[in-house]
Amino acid sequence: MFNSVKVTEDIYWVGVNDRRTALFENLWPLEHGVAYNSYLLVDEKIALIDTVEGGQVGEYVRKIQSIIGTHKKIDYLIINHMEPDHSGLIQSVVELYPDIKIVGNEKTFGMIADFYGITNNTHLVKDGDEINLGKHQLKFYMTPMVHWPETMMTYDQSSQILFSGDAFGSFGALDGGIFDDEVDLVFFEEEMRRYYANIVGKYGAPVQAALKKLHGLEISTICATHGPIWRSDIQKVVSLYDQWSKCEAEEGVVIVYGTMYGNTGKMAETIARTLSEEGIKNIKIYDGSKTHMSYILRDIWKYKGLIIGSCAYNNNLFPPIESLTSKLVHMGVKNRILGIFGTYSWSGGGVINLKKFAEQIKWPLIAEPVEAKCAACGNDIDGCVMIGKQMAKALKEA
Known part of the structure; x- marks a missing residue:
């Protein structure tokens, strides 16, 4: 038949x-x-x-x-x-x-x-x-x-x-x-x-x-x-x-970053390791340039925590991260917890625009954003650890 x-x-x-x-x-x-x-x-x-x-x-x-x-x-x-x-x-x-x-x-x-x-x-x-x-x-x-x-x-x-x-x-x-x-x-x-x-x-x-x-x-x-x-x-x-x-979500974190030469990605690894040490098991890391946004959005819909990192790109967000944040604002996603990090070389644009995104979408920021010059070291690494710890704490209290 x-x-x-x-x-x-x-x-x-x-x-x-x-x-x-x-x-x-x-x-x-x-x-x-x-x-x-x-x-x-x-x-x-x-x-x-x-x-x-x-x-x-x-x-x-x-x-x-x-x-x-x-x-x-x-x-x-x-x-x-x-x-x-x-x-x-x-x-x-x-x-x-x-x-x-x-x-x-x-x-x-x-x-x-x-x-x-x-x-x-x-x-x-x-x-x-x-x-x-x-x-x-x-x-x-x-x-x-x-x-x-x-x-x-x-x-x-x-x-x-x-x-x-x-x-x-x-x-x-x-x-x-x-x-x-x-x-x-x-x-x-x-x-x-x-x-x-x-x-x-x-x-x-x-x-x-x-x-x-x-x-x-x-x-x-x-x-x-x-x-x-x-x-x-x-x-x-x-x-x-x-x-x-209802935008309800499970305990877990999506970490998505935009990077040209890998330095922002290294910060993401530090944050993820801290989350794991703090007992969070559902952690998804995405390079925004490699993974299609549809898969990233799927997991943002699944998990309560979102940590976004971006290098500065022509005084703005790295383009794949700019597309993702624009989509999230357009869709009106609610009830998420946010962390922000990034890098710059001679002038900013990544982290400052992620802060604007946070204001638009009205999600609570769980820690002070971290922005490293060129490559993270010293206080930048400490700041990444703090983002991981504060996100884990917020998820457990949610």
Whole structure:
């Protein structure tokens, strides 16, 4: 059946795996690929929930037709999210099934018209509206800004399955396993965190609003548009989104630095060793020039402490550190503890701009910033040790 997979007896995963694209949204590395998930509900009436990325049309259509044949029609195309990695084949589906009704909300239809020029055969739904397929009764929940303004979720009251759009989604192709109890959950939890931190993270308040709206629903399975289908521990998956959207974090420290010749990096090593001696086990050190920001942001979302170091670069921050701090301010990350260090050769720019970052983001500074001239020695080393000790103390008291 062309690797379509039964979710239940009459609900099918008809998604595709993408192992060719290098950058998601042309920004975020896809070292392990990504899945675009779509679902087919076969009842008295047939519904397709979301499509997939535009370059996957052949495989996608073959999967659908392997289930319903070439003569049956699809009655409804339900669009939970209009981002082109999910809406990319709307035009192809409409051409194949010209009588299909496109189900969405008011904002959905504006985007369909703007992206694809489609304006007819639409079925408007509002919060709480329902569509009956026969055995399956679908109910719609508006979840704006999780993470686009038109996003909504579809709940099948018969199977208690939530089709959640990008919420609860993850980077990573599905290498044979489709369900969470068939895959490496440690890998997918980290990739779900990286997806959340970089794609959804700015929208913590809308995520909280969506979780409150869905509270009380009996959910047996979460079918997201990326990553595995969640069915073994729904409460854990929901609790992770709850924690992340509140900016809650674990005990641990991310140390990220920008350096041209290694001197700022040596200061990071001193701070990390002090943290370890003080009993902190979760310590992640990143060279901001080498590690893509998406992985650094993932761990900033995970751990309570952040220590940033930068050399001076043209009287400013080292560019990768400047990008990271700008992103953190833009995303409005809260509830973190901050340490600052850096170096300069003839004029400053690194540490003074990190202080400005601290003022903007309003995180508490745990120790006096340390700025070494050329290379750290004497009092500079002592200052690095103090940053490590004070961060460890703050984490234990948090």
